[in-house]
Amino acid sequence: MNWVNAVIQGMLLGGQYALIACGLSLTFGVMRIVNLAHGDLAVCGAYLGLVLSSALGVPVWVTLPLLLPAAFGVGMALQLLLFGRALRHGALAPVLVTFGLSVMIENLLQVAATSDPRGLNGGSLALASFHITGGITVSWLFLTAFLTACAVLSGLQLSLSRTSWGRKVRAIADDLDTARLVGIRVRPVFATVAGIAVATAALAGAFIGTIGTFDPQTGTDVLIFAFEAVVIGGIGSLWGTLAGGVALGVTQVVVGEVNQAYAVLAVNLLFLAVLTVRPGGLFTSRQAVREIQGQGAAG
Amino acid sequence: MKRNAGVGSLGNRAPVTAVPVSRWNRTATGFTGFCALAVAFMAVIPFVIGGPAEQPLITLLTFVAMASLWNLLAGFSGLTSFGQQAYIGVGAYALYLVAEHGLNPFGGIAAAAVIAAVVALPVSALVLRLSGGYFAVATLVVAGTFQIIATLSPSVGGTTGVSVPGLAGYGDVLREALTYWATLAVAVASVAGVYLLVRHTFGLDARAVSSDPVAAASSGVRVGRIRLLAYVVAAGGAGAVGALIALQTLYVEPTSIFNIQYSVYMLFMVLIGGMGTIEGPIIGALVLFALQEWLSAYGAWYLVIVGGLAVAATLAASRGLWGFASERFGWSLLPVGYRVRQPPPQ
Numbered sequence: 108m109n110w111v112n113a114v115i116q117g118m119l120l121g122g123q124y125a126l127i128a129c130g131l132s133l134t135f136g137v138m139r140i141v142n143l144a145h146g147d148l149a150v151c152g153a154y155l156g157l158v159l160s161s162a163l164g165v166p167v168w169v170t171l172p173l174l175l176p177a178a179f180g181v182g183m184a185l186q187l188l189l190f191g192r193a194l195r196h197g198a199l200a201p202v203l204v205t206f207g208l209s210v211m212i213e214n215l216l217q218v219a220a221t222s223d224p225r226g227l228n229g230g231s232l233a234l235a236s237f238h239i240t241g242g243i244t245v246s247w248l249f250l251t252a253f254l255t256a257c258a259v260l261s262g263l264q265l266s267l268s269r270t271s272w273g274r275k276v277r278a279i280a281d282d283l284d285t286a287r288l289v290g291i292r293v294r295p296v297f298a299t300v301a302g303i304a305v306a307t308a309a310l311a312g313a314f315i316g317t318i319g320t321f322d323p324q325t326g327t328d329v330l331i332f333a334f335e336a337v338v339i340g341g342i343g344s345l346w347g348t349l350a351g352g353v354a355l356g357v358t359q360v361v362v363g364e365v366n367q368a369y370a371v372l373a374v375n376l377l378f379l380a381v382l383t384v385r386p387g388g389l390f391t392s393r394q395a396v397r398e399i400q401g402q403g404a405a406g
Numbered sequence: 407m408k409r410n411a412g413v414g415s416l417g418n419r420a421p422v423t424a425v426p427v428s429r430w431n432r433t434a435t436g437f438t439g440f441c442a443l444a445v446a447f448m449a450v451i452p453f454v455i456g457g458p459a460e461q462p463l464i465t466l467l468t469f470v471a472m473a474s475l476w477n478l479l480a481g482f483s484g485l486t487s488f489g490q491q492a493y494i495g496v497g498a499y500a501l502y503l504v505a506e507h508g509l510n511p512f513g514g515i516a517a518a519a520v521i522a523a524v525v526a527l528p529v530s531a532l533v534l535r536l537s538g539g540y541f542a543v544a545t546l547v548v549a550g551t552f553q554i555i556a557t558l559s560p561s562v563g564g565t566t567g568v569s570v571p572g573l574a575g576y577g578d579v580l581r582e583a584l585t586y587w588a589t590l591a592v593a594v595a596s597v598a599g600v601y602l603l604v605r606h607t608f609g610l611d612a613r614a615v616s617s618d619p620v621a622a623a624s625s626g627v628r629v630g631r632i633r634l635l636a637y638v639v640a641a642g643g644a645g646a647v648g649a650l651i652a653l654q655t656l657y658v659e660p661t662s663i664f665n666i667q668y669s670v671y672m673l674f675m676v677l678i679g680g681m682g683t684i685e686g687p688i689i690g691a692l693v694l695f696a697l698q699e700w701l702s703a704y705g706a707w708y709l710v711i712v713g714g715l716a717v718a719a720t721l722a723a724s725r726g727l728w729g730f731a732s733e734r735f736g737w738s739l740l741p742v743g744y745r746v747r748q749p750p751p752q
Contacts, residue, residue, distance in 0.1 A: 141539020143488070192721050202486045202539045203677060203720045210670050210713030217706040327666065331550060334543040342540075368558055375551040379532055382544070386535045 152309025484616025489545025497648025522645020
């Protein structure tokens with residue numbers, strides 16, 4: 108029964124990874140930016156949630172109506188002030204700029220909040236759980252995180268395929284120059300995409316902070332997990348990202364059941380194995396594979 | 407070195423004229439001589455000044471080596487790795503292992519470099535499948551994996567780490583002087599090695615690959631081979647730097663030797679000094695060294711400033727301090743490109 112339990116817990120954990128990863132995937136798909144500060148932005152969201160929920164004396168969920176618009180605004184501002192400019196300086200600049208931003212965020216958080224690990228007030232949801240059968244107990248919090256991830260991914264998928272905003276995003280992702288040529292104003296679309304990416308990161312941050320603890324350095328680990336979920340699932344596929352997250356989560360929990368020390372190692376090895384056997388990920392389009400590989404395989 | 411390049415004009419009216427171009431010039435000769443003198447002077451410092459001058463110079467020279475090697479990767483070959491600490495760690499642990507088996511620790515530096523380069527070979531087969539930002543994060547994953555493996559290996563001390571053996575026979579003064587000379591040798595070898603490498607056809611190919619891999623491949627450049635060479639050489643160099651760090655601190659411990667701070671420093675030095683030049687990383691190393699002297703007391707603020715300056719340099723001055731100076735004053739002390747010596751006859 109232990110194994111079944113581990114697989115279920117791992118799948119639920121995978122939902123969280125997918126929630127962080129979808130913003131990373133979206134930013135890359137549309138702007139061609141791998142935002143190396145994405146994990147740090149999620150941790151910033153957790154800190155902001157901490158400040159708001161302790162100031163108002165409410166669980167972090169109640170502060171989401173404040174937290175998410177703030178994160179959306181931060182994302183738009185970053186795109187307009189930083190990422191947009193970096194894109195004009197060639198292919199390397201966004202990588203360098205987002206890495207520099209990541210260093211700045213981690214150390215500013217260190218100055219402002221010290222390196223003490225923190226946790227968020229999740230209210231009664233944080234401790235509640237229910238039994239399915241025998242030894243299997245599911246935490247409401249984990250289930251909520253998983254369902255939230257599914258809801259966010261479905262929402263994104265629907266708005267990309269059904270709305271006029273989504274049509275513009277897909278047009279830009281397919282061919283930026285042609286999209287411009289037919290009259291799409293790219294800047295506002297980029298800004299909203301960055302806003303959504305940071306808002307989903309902040310939402311994920313709220314779950315990270317409630318389920319476990321976080322400190323200023325957590326961002327890099329968060330980025331790595333999100334990135335692994337994206338690559339395992341396949342770049343450019345939102346449902347693939349969920350599958351990638353679930354694969355990561357199940358590996359982590361099942362191996363952790365044997366020996367906790369090997370859990371993260373196993374996740375990294377899974378990632379490297381997928382990269383070896385199926386570099387495009389499990390669910391992906393050929394176009395996307397060419398994008399990420401550049402001409403790495405050409406020579 | 408002199409070469410003749412043909413400069414054609416539009417149409418068939420004017421004949422093609424041979425224009426003499428050269429890379430080397432009098433300033434470059436003078437500066438190379440100056441560098442040789444400076445290195446010779448630094449080599450005798452342990453006899454003349456001794457200990458107090460050695461410690462800061464060791465830090466500075468380690469920075470110079472790190473910056474030059476990262477510049478080979480990111481500046482010349484377009485491979486922005488933020489995981490070079492993986493090979494710094496491999497080098498440090500390799501030094502421990504070879505010293506444990508009785509090799510002289512100072513001789514072990516070369517062995518550490520070779521081991522790091524050998525480790526980089528299979529890793530490159532994986533990470534070089536990705537490019538740009540995905541390559542960058544994949545290198546972070548590799549560094550994280552190496553750190554976990556070190557933590558889980560009792561033979562290298564696990565989380566507690568190990569102290570470097572084989573140094574008991576040396577007095578403190580001799581040990582410090584030897585560490586200093588070894589650091590000087592690695593720094594000079596890194597700068598000179600990168601310089602010679604980019605003056606070779608490799609340099610031209612690497613810059614072509616970095617600016618447009620598709621165009622480079624279609625012109626017959628073997629893109630994969632160029633990237634592999636840059637990655638493996640930079641890893642070997644990082645291994646030597648890691649061995650030096652182990653000799654300086656006398657202790658190897660996973661969280662500090664696999665620290666991402668090394669990558670932050672490399673990025674900063676190369677961006678501030680000027681990517682894709684030989685002089686730039688050296689200037690960047692001097693700037694970082696000065697900043698560290700002034701600001702390291704402020705702890706995390708120091709890294710906030712380092713990160714902020716790197717972002718600002720990318721956006722506002724992408725050619726760095728040296729790029730600015732060479733453009734403004736026409737300086738070229740260690741040239742890697744060619745210049746037309748005289749204008750073609752009208």
